[in-house]
């Protein structure tokens with residue numbers, strides 16, 4: 052039994068402490084936005100925020116989030132910030148197959164929290180742990196930039 | 207009417223963006239079992255014995271003997287669904303085990319003992335002798351031309367594997383409805399009817415008793431054209447035997463080890479030049495590594511030989527192509543489908559020939575490019591306008607290619623050297639030859655409901671390329687309806703007619719045209735508030751008939767065209783390169799959605815550059831060595847620069863609103879433009895891709 056905060060609510064996992072956080076989220080709590088692209092910490096499809104930092108949940112043992120706050124796309128998608136990102140990602144054409152998207156959004160959110168007005172190079176670096184095979188990245192970078200420009204006061 | 211190219215938000219944007227899209231891994235069915243494979247550990251051998259551990263209640267094992275027919279239909283049917291007597295590559299499936307607990311299933315697989323008698327294995331293309339396919343065509347009098355040549359130049363090129371690396375691995379869920387004797391299959395796939403036909407044959411079920419539904423699919427790039435049929439059959443066999451739904455979910459290493467990839471190849475070219483430096487004759491000898499079973503290799507090879515001379519007009523030609531069998535993972539479809547190998551070789555050859563005769567790569571190309579009305583290599587015709595001069599003018603304006611080329615041709619000193627490379631390429635849209643007319647005969651239905659919403663019923667899929675959006679825009683434009691009134695759900699074979707697979711850059715051009723025609727019919731008989739239906743069937747355009755035996759005629763109804771320029775800086779100490787600029791100009795007919803098309807170009811160009819530069823995959827003793835994202839590197843956001851991309855409007859009458867095929871074209875030019883840039887920077891010729899820093903350094907050392 053292990054307690055942590057999941058999308059703003061206290062919760063308790065019944066799974067063993069060495070379980071992968073990704074499995075806990077997907078199987079125990081039915082949160083399907085985080086995806087498994089590699090299971091080895093190389094693609095970022097499973098990325099979530101832990102106390103505001105971008106973590107790959109597939110290589111995070113459950114025990115490591117004890118007492119911490121975990122945010123997945125499910126806990127973020129009703130916010131104003133998300134709505135702006137959704138609009139900008141749509142306009143920029145930043146979503147193709149969509150499999151990398153939940154992780155990308157969390158990476159974008161992690162960046163914008165730290166740096167509401169990032170330079171292009173900073174955006175590249177912030178999403179460099181998130182692989183995308185469809186878009187070639189530039190349209191994602193444009194989307195994050197657009198959100199930063201329009202998001203006055205949100206971040 | 208508003209210009210159809212004006213971008214809209216994608217139909218599935220909000221669903222995918224919010225994480226609510228249901229991919230195969232998100233599918234949950236009551237009582238669903240998890241599964242794992244027992245696979246061959248050797249490249250070639252006879253199976254002498256299989257000993258299973260005791261299976262706990264609720265666990266099943268399926269193999270070839272459980273099937274009505276163990277032959278997987280992929281063009282031909284050499285490949286078994288499960289190996290029974292003989293294994294032919296490392297990772298070939300022997301058994302599928304399924305049960306309620308995945309860890310237990312995996313343990314049971316590990317405890318299964320397979321005893322083999324090892325047989326000699328053919329592991330490389332150079333050793334291979336058995337042919338999966340062979341095509342040969344000639345034009346003119348090649349021998350005489352070579353005999354008269356002022357100069358003959360020969361060169362051998364090689365290309366490596368390329369892994370599709372779709373972010374979502376392969377997966378399938380099968381559910382057996384025992385009461386009605388019906389199999390339901392849900393999966394990540396590009397060709398619902400391929401999967402359906404395979405499951406029907408392997409399980410001995412009729413048309414009414416197999417249903418295939420496409421889940422939201424996390425990328426395909428060809429990798430989900432043929433391969434899903436195999437795992438669908440395996441999952442379905444297990445589901446039937448277990449009497450419970452079964453999920454097959456690969457992990458990344460498994461996916462990279464056992465699924466189809468781009469064919470490694472060896473291409474030998476000989477060019478005969480006259481005294482004016484014109485290529486008068488060309489011989490190409492192309493060899494693709496098919497892997498253990500022929501599968502799609504013959505069809506892939508057709509495209510390799512068809513584009514062997516690239517965008518150039520050469521009077522005398524002799525092109526011979528073989529796909530050979532090795533005891534390695536079978537190769538299959540990947541965006542470009544045999545084209546990227548030939549285009550890389552031909553474009554590199556053009557650069558090397560230009561250097562030999564003292565011309566710039568551009569001027570030498572311009573002497574040879576095809577024009578409208580010219581014959582194709584197989585005696586077809588370029589019926590439509592060939593916009594190569596427009597593409598070149600545009601890319602010159604955007605990139606200042608010629609000025610930079612001249613500047614970087616001056617002697618360079620120091621650690622960092624610059625280069626700029628250009629590639630020209632074409633893509634034959636749709637299937638090679640007469641398959642549309644003779645085999646597929648696609649059909650599309652539009653169904654209008656009483657509330658005047660219109661549903662598109664077709665078996666083509668959106669795998670990220672934006673087809674739901676482009677299809678819907680076509681219908682909305684014809685019927686003058688808002689886009690929200692058009693519904694385009696994922697195909698379910700119980701509901702949609704067979705409009706063919708989503709492959710070969712055919713979905714928008716060929717099926718999209720049917721969508722447009724059906725919409726026009728619907729419009730002609732439109733009665734508001736009434737349920738109505740309109741059907742459109744494929745009608746072949748007037749072409750020079752294709753003869754597969756003679757390999758002659760119009761191989762494709764239309765061609766898309768492109769030019770790429772890559773500018774970079776090479777570090778002579780490390781062999782690393784830094785991109786300085788990437789440009790692409792394309793003719794895909796009329797663009798149906800600017801943003802969707804830009805996405806195709808951005809993604810395709812990066813895959814092409816990855817193919818030429820960093821995506822290295824090899825087999826050692828028949829086993830894929832780079833089977834994770836740690837070892838097989840695909841470009842990250844740090845490996846790209848902002849690209850500059852433009853499109854030329856070149857209306858194509860047989861495509862919807864003038865559109866042609868677009869998805870594959872964008873990958874073709876990256877590798878040759880990249881290597882050309884490195885060659886200029888380094889002052890060396892590099893005939894092998896991927897051109898990794900190690901390869902650059904090895905050549906520097908010489």
Ligand code: FES
Pocket residue numbers: 086087088089090091092093094095096097098107108109110
């Ligand atoms: S699935 Fe976690 S990093 Fe790839």
Ligand code: FES
Pocket residue numbers: 145146147148149150151152182183184185186373424425670
């Ligand atoms: S949109 Fe397909 S992987 Fe990023």
